[in-house]
Amino acid sequence: MTSTPRDDQLSKRKVYDLRDHEDLFSSEPFTSPKLYKSGVPIGIDFGTSHVRIGLTNQKDPSNVFPTTLSRWRDRKLNKGFTFIGNDVNLDQSVRTQARSPYDGAFITNWDYVEQILDYSFKHAGVSSQGFVDNPVILTEKAGAQVLQRKGFYELLYESYGVKKVAFGIDDLFSYYQNNGKTGIVIGSGNESTHIIPVIDGKGLLAETKRINWGGRQSSNFLSSLIALKYPYFPTKISSNQIDNLVKDFCYVSRNYENELSKALSLDTLETFDITVEAPFTEIEKQQKSEEELARQAEKRKESGRRLQEQAQQKRLEKLIQKEQEFEYFSTVKEKLTFLSKKNQQALLKEENFDDEADFNKYLGNLEKSLKRARNQDVGEDETAEEPSFPLADIPDDELDEAQIKEKRRQKLMRANYEARQRAKREKEEEKLRLEKEAQEDLEWRQSDLQGWIHDRREKLKAIVRKRKDRAKLKEQLNDRKSHAAQLRMKSIASLASDDTSKSSNKRKRATIDNDPNDTFGTNDEDWLIYKDITSIDDEELLEEEETQLIKLEKELLEFDPNFTEEDTYEASYDWRKSTLHLFLRGPRPFNSEDSHEQHQIHLNIERIRVPEVLFQPSIAGLDQAGISEVSESILLDRSQGKGFSGDSYNVLQDIFLTGGQAHFKTFEERLHDDFRSFLPVGAPLKVRSAVDPILDPWRGIAKWSSMSEAENSYLTKQEYDEMGPDYIKEHNLGNASLI
Amino acid sequence: MAGSSVDINKVIEENSVIPSFKNFNRKQPNRRVKPLKQITVDEQKFLKTKEDKHKPNSINYFNISSPPSIKPTKKYCDITGLKGNYQSPSNGLRYHNNEVYTIVKNIAQGVDQQYLELRNANVVLK
Numbered sequence: 001m002t003s004t005p006r007d008d009q010l011s012k013r014k015v016y017d018l019r020d021h022e023d024l025f026s027s028e029p030f031t032s033p034k035l036y037k038s039g040v041p042i043g044i045d046f047g048t049s050h051v052r053i054g055l056t057n058q059k060d061p062s063n064v065f066p067t068t069l070s071r072w073r074d075r076k077l078n079k080g081f082t083f084i085g086n087d088v089n090l091d092q093s094v095r096t097q098a099r100s101p102y103d104g105a106f107i108t109n110w111d112y113v114e115q116i117l118d119y120s121f122k123h124a125g126v127s128s129q130g131f132v133d134n135p136v137i138l139t140e141k142a143g144a145q146v147l148q149r150k151g152f153y154e155l156l157y158e159s160y161g162v163k164k165v166a167f168g169i170d171d172l173f174s175y176y177q178n179n180g181k182t183g184i185v186i187g188s189g190n191e192s193t194h195i196i197p198v199i200d201g202k203g204l205l206a207e208t209k210r211i212n213w214g215g216r217q218s219s220n221f222l223s224s225l226i227a228l229k230y231p232y233f234p235t236k237i238s239s240n241q242i243d244n245l246v247k248d249f250c251y252v253s254r255n256y257e258n259e260l261s262k263a264l265s266l267d268t269l270e271t272f273d274i275t276v277e278a279p280f281t282e283i284e285k286q287q288k289s290e291e292e293l294a295r296q297a298e299k300r301k302e303s304g305r306r307l308q309e310q311a312q313q314k315r316l317e318k319l320i321q322k323e324q325e326f327e328y329f330s331t332v333k334e335k336l337t338f339l340s341k342k343n344q345q346a347l348l349k350e351e352n353f354d355d356e357a358d359f360n361k362y363l364g365n366l367e368k369s370l371k372r373a374r375n376q377d378v379g380e381d382e383t384a385e386e387p388s389f390p391l392a393d394i395p396d397d398e399l400d401e402a403q404i405k406e407k408r409r410q411k412l413m414r415a416n417y418e419a420r421q422r423a424k425r426e427k428e429e430e431k432l433r434l435e436k437e438a439q440e441d442l443e444w445r446q447s448d449l450q451g452w453i454h455d456r457r458e459k460l461k462a463i464v465r466k467r468k469d470r471a472k473l474k475e476q477l478n479d480r481k482s483h484a485a486q487l488r489m490k491s492i493a494s495l496a497s498d499d500t501s502k503s504s505n506k507r508k509r510a511t512i513d514n515d516p517n518d519t520f521g522t523n524d525e526d527w528l529i530y531k532d533i534t535s536i537d538d539e540e541l542l543e544e545e546e547t548q549l550i551k552l553e554k555e556l557l558e559f560d561p562n563f564t565e566e567d568t569y570e571a572s573y574d575w576r577k578s579t580l581h582l583f584l585r586g587p588r589p590f591n592s593e594d595s596h597e598q599h600q601i602h603l604n605i606e607r608i609r610v611p612e613v614l615f616q617p618s619i620a621g622l623d624q625a626g627i628s629e630v631s632e633s634i635l636l637d638r639s640q641g642k643g644f645s646g647d648s649y650n651v652l653q654d655i656f657l658t659g660g661q662a663h664f665k666t667f668e669e670r671l672h673d674d675f676r677s678f679l680p681v682g683a684p685l686k687v688r689s690a691v692d693p694i695l696d697p698w699r700g701i702a703k704w705s706s707m708s709e710a711e712n713s714y715l716t717k718q719e720y721d722e723m724g725p726d727y728i729k730e731h732n733l734g735n736a737s738l739i
Numbered sequence: 740m741a742g743s744s745v746d747i748n749k750v751i752e753e754n755s756v757i758p759s760f761k762n763f764n765r766k767q768p769n770r771r772v773k774p775l776k777q778i779t780v781d782e783q784k785f786l787k788t789k790e791d792k793h794k795p796n797s798i799n800y801f802n803i804s805s806p807p808s809i810k811p812t813k814k815y816c817d818i819t820g821l822k823g824n825y826q827s828p829s830n831g832l833r834y835h836n837n838e839v840y841t842i843v844k845n846i847a848q849g850v851d852q853q854y855l856e857l858r859n860a861n862v863v864l865k
């Protein structure tokens with residue numbers, strides 16, 4: 001797409017960098033052993049994306065790091081090392097080996113978990129001998145799998161000698177930290193989203209629902225969307241970069257349908273579209289010196305000229321040959337008129353013609369092609385004066401050896417000269433004709449402007465229609481069964497059969513490859529038969545049409561007051577009107593040569609499409625109800641028969657958002673709007689987010705650990721051995737016991 | 740990617756200290772790595788075998804999953820994400836308008852399935 005003056009007025013767009021992981025400035029810190037106290041509970045939020053760990057006598061976790069582990073081999077030392085969490089980012093080669101103990105929402109590799117726990121306890125400053133002399137409080141999800149819990153129990157009791165362990169639901173810890181009493185907790189984490197009603201501080205697990213969509217799924221979704229949107233993107237976009245794109249640019253749309261309907265308008269895109277550029281090293285184009293450029297141009301010109309001359313020479317030779325042929329057959333024609341029928345037939349046979357009609361047709365074609373050849377450029381004759389060819393007309397027997405040679409040369413020269421002359425005449429006639437036409441056209445325009453405009457418009461329309469038809473035909477030919485494709489097959493078949501039935505016409509066609517009479521191709525016209533079957537992609541024809549189109553438009557622009565730039569064929573392909581352009585390249589023209597623009601991606605609809613899955617899981621093919629619908633059914637079920645009062649009423653006063661995805665902007669507002677849509681008029685409604693949706697679960701643990709409730713919720717090893725993993729000492733913030 | 744100013748050897752040294760708090764005498768359980776599918780199957784088996792011991796209607800991982808939506812699903816364009824008013828008869832892709840249809844029509848082989856996979860509507864051969 002070429003840029004027009006209108007495009008140049010557009011302001012430059014802000015381009016964001018494609019952020020990768022943060023650079024490390026220090027290794028994972030160790031808590032000083034002096035701060036360590038045995039007996040103080042250790043809180044561990046062992047999430048699928050991050051681990052947060054710390055002694056609960058602190059306000060914040062001492063260590064927060066990604067739940068990753070990398071086994072890396074130092075080739076020089078030939079020794080393996082294990083890196084965990086942020087340390088994985090120390091080195092590119094370490095990072096590529098990074099794995100998670102989780103597969104989806106579940107731990108699949110307990111070896112990794114053990115190593116991460118080793119690392120966690122070490123960094124938390126645990127220095128007791130022989131065992132970890134602290135109670136441990138762990139987070140889990142609402143309705144967590146029993147065997148996952150079992151894994152943690154076994155590890156903590158057996159490998160670390162922990163005396164007692166308690167589990168609680170992360171979203172509820174977060175709610176507890178934010179002083180929630182009665183409300184609906186919406187926890188949208190890395191792997192799943194939970195909706196948990198809470199009444200008087202106790203989570204109602206019986207009414208809790210889980211949507212299998214979280215931050216990781218959002219990132220994967222965006223990653224697939226980008227990969228499909230830019231299939232030829234030159235660099236690989238890492239998962240870290242995708243995560244950052246989700247975090248930085250995605251937001252929950254307050255009114256999805258409404259926002260979609262105007263998402264790709266030019267005005268909206270100015271702010272809605274985000275341009276992100278992937279890092280790349282620019283290749284400096286070597287600047288050629290002026291001299292070098294001039295030399296190159298000269299070289300090109302020179303070779304062009306040589307080719308032109310050669311072509312001219314060839315055309316001239318052909319022209320002469322044709323003229324001679326024409327002359328010869330003209331004499332034959334003359335002869336024919338004097339001969340009897342029988343002799344005529346014999347002569348024609350001798351000349352390889354079927355009958356007189358065939359002969360006349362051939363002669364007619366020859367004349368036509370001769371005319372065309374004369375019109376072609378055969379080079380200018382430099383000599384203005386007529387050269388003389390004294391020997392050409394003297395009979396051979398009056399000449400000696402050298403003269404005969406000279407005569408032959410002169411004859412050739414004469415033919416050459418005459419051919420040129422004739423060509424010149426022909427050309428002049430053509431020029432005159434064109435001039436006359438132009439004159440007539442001018443007169444027409446001056447006398448009848450409306451009629452003239454009408455004529456030009458019709459012509460323009462015809463060309464545009466032709467183009468459209470061609471595009472359609474081309475498309476139809478892709479389908480083997482379409483009418484157009486069938487017709488084409490038919491014409492090919494008939495051409496093939498033509499060859500065999502008219503094989504007597506040896507002059508033009510022969511069927512067998514090594515047939516000595518096969519002269520196919522010696523005449524340019526022979527190739528015309530292919531035109532019928534491959535008429536779509538004829539470049540010459542297209543070019544001719546293009547020039548005609550431009551000429552017509554230029555004329556109309558000049559003389560038709562109602563024809564503007566907007567009406568031209570090119571304008572109908574304006575990027576401003578192209579949905580796909582706006583979607584792919586945003587509100588600016590795209591220059592495919594610019595290496596910066598090649599490395600840019602545009603986020604527009606994706607910005608709201610990705611978070612929208614939480615409300616409409618069907619967008620990502622998830623056969624579950626969205627957040628609002630689940631909340632609605634929870635609330636309506638509880639209020640059945642009672643109307644909105646009591647618990648349901650109280651719960652509405654505190655809709656609480658937590659988890660990593662609570663970071664999406666306007667999440668609260670959207671929830672507010674959605675809830676309003678199904679609540680009765682006047683129902684109370686308050687929506688809020690956790691102060692820190694990521695760290696608050698851990699802080700909740702710290703706060704809870706000092707309560708007496710916590711003291712009564714620990715499970716000791718003896719109790720575990722006795723009751724098994726499906727037994728839980730139930731508390732307000734934990735899962736329900738199965739037994 | 741360079742840019743970290745942390746010495747890798749120092750990190751190795753820091754983390755190679757043998758933890759004082761760990762019980763190294765623990766008998767290692769034999770299978771500690773399980774594929775995801777196995778985990779779900781095991782959990783279901785576990786719940787089944789203990790069914791008679793468990794409380795009726797107790798909450799577990801499987802029954803708190805959100806049920807399918809009962810509202811009509813809205814249709815969106817597979818390519819752009821805009822409203823998807825139309826569906827291509829040849830490959831089932833939804834599209835927004837005539838212009839997007841040119842893409843849908845001439846989509847490369849296999850790419851249509853990738854688009855459908857986004858909303859779990861692709862054909863899975865087993």
